[in-house]
Amino acid sequence: MSSIGSTQRPHLTGVIAAMLTPMTAGGTQVDPEAAGRLTGWLVERGVHGLYIAGTTGEGLYLTPDEHQELTRAVVQAAKGIPVAAHVGALTTAQAVVLARQAAQAGATAVAAIPPPYFSMTQAELLAYFAAIAAAAAPLPLYLYNIPSHARNELPPAFVAELGKAIPTVGGIKDSSGFPGRIPDLVRTLGPAYDVVCGNDDKALNAFQVGASGIVASGASLFPELYLGMHAAWKAGKTQEAETAQAKIVAMQQALGNGARLGWYKYVLAQRGIPVGGVRAPLLDPTAAEQAMIRERLKELKLL
Secondary structure: OOOOOOOOOOOOOEEEEEOOOOEOHHHOOEOHHHHHHHHHHHHHHOOOEEEEOOOOOOHHHOOHHHHHHHHHHHHHHOOOOOEEEEOOOOOHHHHHHHHHHHHHHOOOEEEEOOOOOOOOOHHHHHHHHHHHHHHHOOOOEEEEEOHHHHOOOOOHHHHHHHHHHOOOEEEEEEOOOOOOHHHHHHHHHOOOOEEEEOOHHHHHHHHHOOOOEEEEOHHHOOHHHHHHHHHHHHOOOHHHHHHHHHHHHHHHHHOOOOOOHHHHHHHHHHOOOOOOOOOOOOOOOOHHHHHHHHHHHHHOOOO
């Protein structure tokens, strides 16, 4: 295991909001002022951390300058809660630039998917993650496993090997959705690493089997649902926690299970936090889709 100790790094624990990236209409530019407002809104509601420029944050669509601008705006408004900046990219050189800039901008951790598209050997993945870790040092690096998007899988045994080889690995965000994956990671990695679940529909179960936290896209829209579920679980109120989890699942199903980021941004605007549009080729919701979203969320008493 890595020599980095639990007292030497920030933990990603509890409810971590996977933030949307506020942009101007049409998604043409990042809006740092709106990013600061969204950050403040989430902090006021009590989220335990923020995860920026990831899948929900359209991270692979941002330029390096936009990524740095976003990180600075969020860190400034975060009031000291952990901010993990996703820096994964198509090439090692791109990821290294993003990692270095995130550290300079004040992030408390970086995270990275494997480089997408091409199939990678484990030696190639090790070299990629080691370069990112070196660029971000001394910040912890969180591996991000999302094989549905990144193609390259990070199984538990290999994650453990990466932790041994790279001293600043702090843990993993796993969004594979594979049955049994979170408890397997918890057993394999041990308490020196954070295991964070990235699947909203498995949030409660993740806490029950030992995950340190969840990174949830829906927590950027309805943080109170996730915080209520987490608080109920910690208090041993199983029925209340399960009811909250069921509402989380229903909300996500109403919004396309995270596949329609334009729908997410529309919901935030309905909650009084406008964050602009999505970047092409993503599309904002049509008028008919907006009406359907409002109807579904009103049925769930969320609007």
